[in-house]
Amino acid sequence: MSGIVLETKLSDIKFLRRGKVRDVYEVENCFLIIATDRVSAFDVVLPNGIQDKGRILTQISVFWFNQMRDLIENHIVATELKDYPQILHKYADILEDRSMLVKKAAPMPVECIVRGYLSGSGWKEYKKDGTVCGIKLPAGLVESSRLDEPIFTPSTKADEGHDINISFEEMAKIVGEDKASFLRDTTIAIYKKAREMAEKKGIIIADTKMEFGLHQNRLILIDEVLTPDSSRFWSAKNYQPGKGQDSFDKQIVRDYLLTLDWDQTYPGPALPDDIVQKTTARYREILGILTA
């Protein structure tokens, strides 16, 4: 068991890039993706780490990637050290349970977002205009209402700053009509399957965001999938439409930050211990429930 991992350094492995949460290396003809314990909120990486977060995210993603195999090919090549190239074995401490060896893909320049409940920015827009990302919804919905037909609300993938919501037509202009339709249909199919599976375990998946990439001319699912970093998870038992819901994800962190006088730009404030601990506990709890 090693402590919190905030940054990795594998001195004889080619380092490619540091995302907000993941460090990416190149090994032979694969990428090695290490999920650290970094946490970001409002697109700013905070100074604190969340104990075991990287491990938990990796295990949740692996679970869902496997569940979705009948719907879409994913990027996993190996997740266990024994199946990694020998050169990586000396980094067992850093790699175990928090890394994946993956197929190299060219990431699509869009985030595929699907919403099955009315929450967050979607709820705000609906209250004002009766739409979510320009999609007209029935009248009379309340905050956290279930949408029987989930809606696809893509966004651009900004290199810096915040992603911007776009319409399906704008997405089609960026990636082409055929790919846009495939990505929309696959995203919704993955969400519907996950929503049904999670409901049986008492978890509502309110919305989620996924990424696809082109590998050998095929679109495959990459990055992470259906984790508390990329999704809103609610407890079905406590679900009460008409208000915001307590969630299993980093909403605790976001809610805390909203109590501060912080302009949501770099650098982010340090989190107090109790917020860190509550967040770790939440991540552990959701892993246990989903993969039980």
Ligand SMILES: Nc1ncnc2c1ncn2[C@@H]1O[C@H](COP(=O)(O)OP(=O)(O)OP(=O)(O)O)[C@@H](O)[C@H]1O
């Ligand atoms: N199989 C893959 N092939 C190529 N790139 C991948 C693959 N899987 C994940 N990625 C990329 O690796 C990075 C993972 O890092 P992380 O999730 O921390 O990034 P992020 O903060 O979400 O996004 P950003 O790239 O904006 O920093 C992402 O840029 C993601 O697009």
Ligand SMILES: [Mg+2]
């Ligand atoms: Mg990411």
